[in-house]
Amino acid sequence: MENLVSNEVSILTDAPSAINSLLVNNATMKALVYHGPGKKAWEGKPKPLIQETTDAIVKILKTTICGTDLHIMKGDLPEVTAGRILGHEGVGIIEEVGSSVSNFKKGDHVIISCITSCGKCEYCKKGMYSHCEKGGWILGYMIDGTQAEYVRIPYADNSLYPIPEGSDEEALVMLSDILPTGFECGVLNGQVKPGDTIAIVGAGPVGMAALLTAQFYTPAEIIVIDQDDNRLEVAKTFGATHTINSSTNNAIEKIMALTNGKGVDTAIEAVGVPATFELCEAIIAAGGHIANIGVHGKSVTLHLETLWSRNISITTRLVDTVTTPMLLKTVQSKKIQPKKLITHRFKLDQMIEAYDTFGNAAKEKALKVILEK
Amino acid sequence: MENLVSNEVSILTDAPSAINSLLVNNATMKALVYHGPGKKAWEGKPKPLIQETTDAIVKILKTTICGTDLHIMKGDLPEVTAGRILGHEGVGIIEEVGSSVSNFKKGDHVIISCITSCGKCEYCKKGMYSHCEKGGWILGYMIDGTQAEYVRIPYADNSLYPIPEGSDEEALVMLSDILPTGFECGVLNGQVKPGDTIAIVGAGPVGMAALLTAQFYTPAEIIVIDQDDNRLEVAKTFGATHTINSSTNNAIEKIMALTNGKGVDTAIEAVGVPATFELCEAIIAAGGHIANIGVHGKSVTLHLETLWSRNISITTRLVDTVTTPMLLKTVQSKKIQPKKLITHRFKLDQMIEAYDTFGNAAKEKALKVILEK
Amino acid sequence: MENLVSNEVSILTDAPSAINSLLVNNATMKALVYHGPGKKAWEGKPKPLIQETTDAIVKILKTTICGTDLHIMKGDLPEVTAGRILGHEGVGIIEEVGSSVSNFKKGDHVIISCITSCGKCEYCKKGMYSHCEKGGWILGYMIDGTQAEYVRIPYADNSLYPIPEGSDEEALVMLSDILPTGFECGVLNGQVKPGDTIAIVGAGPVGMAALLTAQFYTPAEIIVIDQDDNRLEVAKTFGATHTINSSTNNAIEKIMALTNGKGVDTAIEAVGVPATFELCEAIIAAGGHIANIGVHGKSVTLHLETLWSRNISITTRLVDTVTTPMLLKTVQSKKIQPKKLITHRFKLDQMIEAYDTFGNAAKEKALKVILEK
């Protein structure tokens, strides 16, 4: 579809300078291209062009790989077509902007949000950017993404965020997706409050992001549950007050013992399988909140026969990235160190190697990998 | 247990007048007594006595029967022991108060809340009276209830509400349970807002209470779904803008058509079976709220494989009756006519007949029955 | 400034059709033009042209006059320059859209919001459109307005609202400013709840809008205070439960008597002078909310020596019109009849006559006047 558009506009050779950028571009770049389940390559692709007046072209400085990219590679998201450049996270420099873009100009450093927001549909006006009628999660999914030297960002004014001078840009890559996901879906939906006892089920990158951002609200106790002792050790250094390896312990019993039989005020599900969601159901206190972050492929059993009278809430959410400006302020003021999430660093053209490392996260003790120019 | 207490205090024959009420009382009264599954009688029982300084004895003026009473009669709540007087709703006159009761005195007219609140445990302080450590729902369940000439109300200061002079007391019986249940569990948890489109699944008494109280927040459209055409007709007169008989129609298709494929902002489940809860899952809009009121006996299937990304909330709640003062103001100012819910009237000693009528609600076109002195 | 822009773009005579609208336009139209304090004329002006790709040109079908227009005419807002076309309310038909506008096309019927929102600045993203870095209230103030045959609307996608087919467009003129102002600044900020007792101080158009929209939340009592008996009579027909003429009564005493000495839960100030604000301070209950709508020209005395311990909130707000979609749904579903606010109707070219009528509101018993094509 994108090539089609590029061809179409190539006839506008006499257009005034404002739309010069719509000319065919023979420049190429390197990118991570999906070629169907199990097949990928770091290969040449045409450098992206401005297609709409609201677009920006961003030169990637740093990007990363998400668990969702691994799912795409496995073929779990069949709607992703062969030829697609993957990746929906990163920071970069504005290379060019469409004529309607007013928040950014060439040379600005920006955070790329994983969610594209048009800023003018019903959902965007409500702050539900994830359900934007023209955007939402499309980067590296429905349109080409950020695991490349350049990327086209639609609705740039509403989908990019300016990086203050002097920032640690590596840390800010975590603001593209993982920090707002843990924060919005887990911490905000979970209504974490000072003094609360909370449980985070799953200590992968997004669970860790929930762990870091939950501390914005000063819970008294944070119990992290996982099956990987290494990740639990890391969780302790990130602020967990208790950790439980659920493969070698009865997590429900342990949590109920820790909470005097009351259960936790907030349970954050950061895995996405029935067993972990049902664990949350079992440990939630009366009046508590189960906040789902996990991407689920199957239905789960909801035990309404006990929960109907427990005054609980269960929430789901696809990240809206509406809190990115707030998160940026907390990073700038050093209230949070998202850099802690980065375990491995590569050059951009080591992309395949980085995928291998991230694909063996447990063995490699990987959380987030950074690929930089 | 209650008899035990009465015996124990009978020895205090020389106690000063403040505890005179603890004397054995040979007075009797008539009451609806549960004698095990399927067995009940309107029979003589000792008139209740003050047991704690925080108790009140209330002479019943009007009471009613709840669907839960029918469940008890079927044996669905085996924790209810034979000999128990049923009933957890009603209005009455204060007959006597314990020495610590300060909000009420003999002769005051009161609404009896279905929820007993001690006012001083952790849950009561948070407004979660339903989980009161010493109260909650105990009336006509763990202790003797209101389907009787007299009832003992523990923690009277926090569990009774004064009736303003000149009130229509019949209407106020609806404040004991059904109106706060529909309002708190359905309308408040469902976050109904002006202009919303909402669905109420189940047009029994509690669904009707949700229908009446939802209108406090001026939703644009209220779709009521049931399998009983009579109840749907009544729902229209109560303010439903659309009704759907789900036994003869594909409710999901109809609702999606009515909402341009978006679904409803709030879906209120007022039945308590898997099919109706899953209907709510199918019709909820992105960003919407499923508010469960139904008492569920089985687990349900939660379709997280689609709902994980829909930004929804699901809530459960046992009514707290914390909104009773608010609801009383709306009744007094004639903003709501709860009397509409009353379809049949009996004398108190027609209790068995009233149970028969209410037990055949569909055939008798019954919503709420009133039994009066 | 606008002429300058028009001249500048006139040289683009070879531009492709997408920017044809930027040509100089010799067409003229009639408009209400401000010529300095006390001077106005209904006279010829150039028809507005698209200046930015985000603009729309709207042909006015119906407009109205606001109290603020009278203030401008008096010279109270010296920043308004001579030559300005006044007016910031109206409905119309899209005549032309800039190339970036995607929500609207020629022929669409639209509500014009009094607030211009760019949709992409920090404030717009927070829903504080009133403080939009490029918009806010500029129509008929900093740029030409709606009391004309045509108007240019910047950021049309975020500043216009589509009118559903078959609507009563006269009623919808009330959505440009007055209804969202009464609702957002008065009712939402005032946190009106079911069962509340509220006071509205000032029964002019915006107080009446607060009166109508307060009923979305079903307060028990609505006390309206004004010095004009006619307006108080109208307030009764709009839903006021009590009215007080403060020129012939001690309003404070009356309100305290009506509320058993407690005061009101919410006091909405809809006048804008010290006396009415201080009345609100005197009648607010402990725990209550004073919501200011009035445009104040002077400071007021805040009695913190009594209010510091009263657990109250005081709020101010310039309308954001962020609730326009919600309000539109309530109008479409006939939950509110804003048409009630319209007392007089004129043809567009009777503008001067309409100003005369509206300028003598008390004598003419005028609330809102409609001017239609």
Next chain:
Amino acid sequence: MENLVSNEVSILTDAPSAINSLLVNNATMKALVYHGPGKKAWEGKPKPLIQETTDAIVKILKTTICGTDLHIMKGDLPEVTAGRILGHEGVGIIEEVGSSVSNFKKGDHVIISCITSCGKCEYCKKGMYSHCEKGGWILGYMIDGTQAEYVRIPYADNSLYPIPEGSDEEALVMLSDILPTGFECGVLNGQVKPGDTIAIVGAGPVGMAALLTAQFYTPAEIIVIDQDDNRLEVAKTFGATHTINSSTNNAIEKIMALTNGKGVDTAIEAVGVPATFELCEAIIAAGGHIANIGVHGKSVTLHLETLWSRNISITTRLVDTVTTPMLLKTVQSKKIQPKKLITHRFKLDQMIEAYDTFGNAAKEKALKVILEK
């Protein structure tokens, strides 16, 4: 009034053991007694007796002096009568409980709340304990207080909080008044959020309590303003990111410079004079919150002529101590160190000396003084 009650009950010499405590008590204790403006003594007083079944007698382990006590000593609160024992803060051991008290028993260690809550009036049910119809702030004001060896606490179940075993009780004295005051009136009312820029005007004990508890919500910048360099130095060690001495600097200019001319998201007034409140008005950002904590003796000028359009809130509150359980959890989990507020320690019978020190707070560099048994 209390003596009267004691005399009255002295005739009940034959009462059963449950009311034995109502006997006349000839035991005496030492207490700080107010004898009119400027006069106080540490002298003998009768040990308090249980008067109501809901009372508890608490043996004081640690108490402190509040700025309000100094105001009483100056005669600023003429409603305080000569003979009154002052003090409304402290921790102690339950010596005796009335027959209705069920949350506590002899020997329990407790925090005494400065606010007495009956738990059953309209205000208590809403969590507005400060306005309790029978309580509120009465300790050391309307009834005898905590600067004594023993104190009678009315409504003990709702006005005392249990101290977990092994706690640092000195730190918990700060939970009687100062921490909930800073937190509820300043931080909660001020709606402090992650990433916010906030200002705290006044670095006395309550401003410091706001400073400590504001950090529960992780603001990015905390600007503290005072006229005492020592207190500003202390504020820095407590977490202030910027401090301004307003006696030697133009605070408004400095704050506007620090915030790029936008002002602060939240301004907390912790002094109680017109100048500091008006400073808050001058530095508040559009959309911001002014949270008043200060006890004001005079009215202030509210600049509605500029603030009317700024979308701000102003709040007042007498502390409700409804957050005491939450605060206790944060202290127990070491998320906050209220002990930092304690600068001086005395024995209980050094009360006069402690008053002298606290009365010269600036010179003595005093924040809170502790008096212990």
